[in-house]
Amino acid sequence: xxxxxxxxxxxxxxxxxxxxxxxxxxxxxxxxxxxxxxxxxxxxxxxxxxxxxxxxxxxxxxxxxxxxxxxxxxxxxxxxxxxxxxxxxxxxx
Numbered sequence: 267x268x269x270x271x272x273x274x275x276x277x278x279x280x281x282x283x284x285x286x287x288x289x290x291x292x293x294x295x296x297x298x299x300x301x302x303x304x305x306x307x308x309x310x311x312x313x314x315x316x317x318x319x320x321x322x323x324x325x326x327x328x329x330x331x332x333x334x335x336x337x338x339x340x341x342x343x344x345x346x347x348x349x350x351x352x353x354x355x356x357x358x359x
Contacts, residue, residue, distance in 0.1 A: 280316075326355045 283303070287297030315323075329341050333356055342349045 326358070329355050330359070 280300075280303075284296065284300040286296075287299045290296070291299065313357075325345055329345060329352060331350075332341060338349050338352045342352045343350075345352075
């Protein structure tokens with residue numbers, strides 16, 4: 267798809283999102299959710315993070331909360347990452 271057609275991709279994603287909300291929450295609630303999205307973000311150019319981006323951010327936030335000043339290695343083991351990676355996450359703050 268060329269760069270000029272990305273707006274259509276977003277339109278299709280919004281339509282799919284609307285259909286999913288109606289399917290999962292019923293007509294009235296699904297439409298209300300989609301309407302709220304349009305009210306809050308209508309006219310904006312958005313980049314919606316991927317689910318893995320969201321999960322990584324949640325992991326990093328959890329690491330920051332659990333850090334006690336000395337437990338780099340424990341956190342690395344708990345989250346399946348390296349000690350160096352834990353330190354990088356903490357430096358980003």
